[in-house]
Amino acid sequence: MKDARERWVRTGGVELCVAELGDPERPTVLLVHGYPDSKEVWSEVAERLADRFHVVLYDVRGHGRSTAPRPLRGGFTLEKLTDDFVAVIDAVSPDEPVHVVGHDWGSVQSWEFVTVKRTEGRIASFTSMSGPSLDHFGHWIKKRVSRPTPRKVGQLLGQGAKSWYVYMLHTPVLPELAWRGPLGKRWPRILQRVEKVPAGDYPTPSLPQDAAHGAWLYRDNIRARLRRPRADAYAHAPVQLITPSGDAFLSERLYDDLELWAPQLVRRTLPAKHWVPRTRPDQLAAWIGAFVTSNEDGMPAKDSVATGRYADRFGGQLVLVTGAGSGIGRATAFAFAEAGARVVAVDRDAESAARTAEMSRLIGAPEAWGETVDVADEQAMEKLAEKVAREYGVVDVLVNNAGIGLSGSFLDTSSEDWKKVLDVNLWGVIHGCRLFGGQMAERGQGGHIVNTASAAAYQPSKALPAYSTSKAAVLMLSECLRAELAGRGIGVSAICPGFVNTNITSTSRFVGVDAAEEQRRQKRTSRLYGLRNYPPEKVADAVLRAVVRNQAVVPVTPEARGAHLMSRFTPRALRAIARLEPPL
Structure with missing residues (x-):
C-alpha cells in the first residue's frame, strides 16, 4: 500500500503489525481482515478511503507480519482477539471512537467487538460483510431446531452444505x-478462477502460514459459541450489513432476524461473490465512506440511506441513462434516484437533462448531473465517456435508452431515413456499450448494461420496417454481449416495453405522406397511446428489477409479453398479424 505507515502493537504475548494511511486527525476507519487473508486484502479499499479518513489495518495474530501465540491452541479465542482490538484502537485512536469494518472472520470477530460491554463507546459504527456473529448464528440454529418446519429445516441443511469447509478445518x-x-x-489461481479475484499483489507470500494458523479461529470458537451463544449480544453502535448475493459460504437467511440484535441496522446487497474487498473495492469504499460520514454527522443510521424499493442494492452506485430528458429515460433516472444511486442524466436537449438531474437530487440521489450529447455522434460519446470516468467514476449501471421512431413502408423509406434511425437506435447503443461497457470490463468489478429494445424487435410489422430492424439488432446485440461479458461479471438486459405513453409518439416521423398527413398521424398515434396509458414508471421499475435479477430479455406490457410468447411458440400467427393494415 502506497504511503502506508507501519507500527507494532504488543498485546497478550503477540506483536501486531499495524498500517495507517491518511490524516490521523480525521475519523478513524479500522479494517479487519478475514480467513485466510492478511491486511493486504483491504489494500484497494484502504487507498480509496485514505483521502477522506484515517485508515487503519492490522494483521490479525498469526497472520501476515503479526506474530502467532504460543501455543496455538486456545490462542485465537474471541476474548483474545478482542484484547488485540482494544490494544490497536488504544494506540491509533485513544481519544475518539473508531468505525470498524470487517470481512469474513474479520466481521465475525468485529461482531464480538461491537456487542461486548468493554468496547461500548469506543466504536462509532460497524460495517459487516460475509461474517455473522457466532452468537446470532447460534440463536438462529436453536430457533430452527426447537421449532422445525420444512422451510426451517431446509435453511439449516442449506447453510450446513455451505459450511462444509468448517468441518474440514476442525480435523487435526x-x-x-x-x-x-x-x-x-x-490458492491464488483458485481465487482468480472461481471468485474472479484479479491477479496482483494479493494474496501475499505468507498465505500458507496464515491459513495454517487461522484454522484455530474455527477450532477455538465455533463449537463453543454455537452451543452456548450469548443472550446479550446486542450491537451498541449503528451497523451496516453488506451481503454479497453470490456468497458461496453464507446463506442470506442467516441475517433474517438481525434487526433484533442490531436496532440501528442498514442493509445493502451486492451482486458479487465472497471476496468483495478485492472484486468490488469501489462500491465498498463508497458505502463505507457514506456510512461513516453520516454517523460522524450525527445522522441516524436508517436516515442515512434512500428508502426506495431497491435502495439496498443501488445506494451509492453510479448510473448513466441516455434519453433521460423525458419518457422512459426520465422515469428510469428517477427510479434509480429513489434507490439512492448517483445519476448521470444524458439527453441531446441540455435543458431537459439538467431538469432530470435536478429532480433526481430532490427525489433521493446523493448526486446527479445532466450531460448533453447526441448518442449517434461517436466522437461526442467518446468525450462524454472520458468526462464521466474522470469526474464521476466508472459507471455501475448503463441504460442505453435514447431512441427515435419512424413509421412507413420499406419502399417509402429513404436511405437517409434508414441512416437516422440506425444511427440513434442502434449505433447509439453500440457506442454506449463499447465505451462505458469497456470501462466496466477494464475496472474488473462487474456492472450491468440495460438496452432499450422494443416489442417490435420480435413482432414484425409492415408499417415499421426500419424501427423494427433497429430494435431487433439491439436485442441480438444484447444477447451477444450478455454471453461475452458474463465471465467479467457484467450483466446485460434487453428491455422491450411495448405501447407506453411517452412523447416518442408525437415526435416519430411518418414517411411516404405529406406534412399535414404526418401531423395527423402523429396526433392520432399519441391519442391511442394516451388511451392505452401505460405509464413509463412501470417500465422503469422493470429496468431496476431486470438489473437486480440479471434478466436477459424483459417484455414489459401485457401485449409485449404476449407477442414474445407468440414469437417463440406461434410465429406464423405473428407473421399473419404483420400483414394487417395498421390503423390510420
Missing part, C-alpha cells in the same frame, strides 16, 4: 498440511 493436522502444501500453492 490435515488443514495445516494442505495449506502448507498443494492448496497454498494453488
Whole structure:
C-alpha cells in the first residue's frame, strides 16, 4: 500500500503489525481482515478511503507480519482477539471512537467487538460483510431446531452444505498440511478462477502460514459459541450489513432476524461473490465512506440511506441513462434516484437533462448531473465517456435508452431515413456499450448494461420496417454481449416495453405522406397511446428489477409479453398479424 505507515502493537504475548494511511486527525476507519487473508486484502479499499479518513489495518495474530501465540491452541479465542482490538484502537485512536469494518472472520470477530460491554463507546459504527456473529448464528440454529418446519429445516441443511469447509478445518493436522502444501500453492489461481479475484499483489507470500494458523479461529470458537451463544449480544453502535448475493459460504437467511440484535441496522446487497474487498473495492469504499460520514454527522443510521424499493442494492452506485430528458429515460433516472444511486442524466436537449438531474437530487440521489450529447455522434460519446470516468467514476449501471421512431413502408423509406434511425437506435447503443461497457470490463468489478429494445424487435410489422430492424439488432446485440461479458461479471438486459405513453409518439416521423398527413398521424398515434396509458414508471421499475435479477430479455406490457410468447411458440400467427393494415 502506497504511503502506508507501519507500527507494532504488543498485546497478550503477540506483536501486531499495524498500517495507517491518511490524516490521523480525521475519523478513524479500522479494517479487519478475514480467513485466510492478511491486511493486504483491504489494500484497494484502504487507498480509496485514505483521502477522506484515517485508515487503519492490522494483521490479525498469526497472520501476515503479526506474530502467532504460543501455543496455538486456545490462542485465537474471541476474548483474545478482542484484547488485540482494544490494544490497536488504544494506540491509533485513544481519544475518539473508531468505525470498524470487517470481512469474513474479520466481521465475525468485529461482531464480538461491537456487542461486548468493554468496547461500548469506543466504536462509532460497524460495517459487516460475509461474517455473522457466532452468537446470532447460534440463536438462529436453536430457533430452527426447537421449532422445525420444512422451510426451517431446509435453511439449516442449506447453510450446513455451505459450511462444509468448517468441518474440514476442525480435523487435526490435515488443514495445516494442505495449506502448507498443494492448496497454498494453488490458492491464488483458485481465487482468480472461481471468485474472479484479479491477479496482483494479493494474496501475499505468507498465505500458507496464515491459513495454517487461522484454522484455530474455527477450532477455538465455533463449537463453543454455537452451543452456548450469548443472550446479550446486542450491537451498541449503528451497523451496516453488506451481503454479497453470490456468497458461496453464507446463506442470506442467516441475517433474517438481525434487526433484533442490531436496532440501528442498514442493509445493502451486492451482486458479487465472497471476496468483495478485492472484486468490488469501489462500491465498498463508497458505502463505507457514506456510512461513516453520516454517523460522524450525527445522522441516524436508517436516515442515512434512500428508502426506495431497491435502495439496498443501488445506494451509492453510479448510473448513466441516455434519453433521460423525458419518457422512459426520465422515469428510469428517477427510479434509480429513489434507490439512492448517483445519476448521470444524458439527453441531446441540455435543458431537459439538467431538469432530470435536478429532480433526481430532490427525489433521493446523493448526486446527479445532466450531460448533453447526441448518442449517434461517436466522437461526442467518446468525450462524454472520458468526462464521466474522470469526474464521476466508472459507471455501475448503463441504460442505453435514447431512441427515435419512424413509421412507413420499406419502399417509402429513404436511405437517409434508414441512416437516422440506425444511427440513434442502434449505433447509439453500440457506442454506449463499447465505451462505458469497456470501462466496466477494464475496472474488473462487474456492472450491468440495460438496452432499450422494443416489442417490435420480435413482432414484425409492415408499417415499421426500419424501427423494427433497429430494435431487433439491439436485442441480438444484447444477447451477444450478455454471453461475452458474463465471465467479467457484467450483466446485460434487453428491455422491450411495448405501447407506453411517452412523447416518442408525437415526435416519430411518418414517411411516404405529406406534412399535414404526418401531423395527423402523429396526433392520432399519441391519442391511442394516451388511451392505452401505460405509464413509463412501470417500465422503469422493470429496468431496476431486470438489473437486480440479471434478466436477459424483459417484455414489459401485457401485449409485449404476449407477442414474445407468440414469437417463440406461434410465429406464423405473428407473421399473419404483420400483414394487417395498421390503423390510420
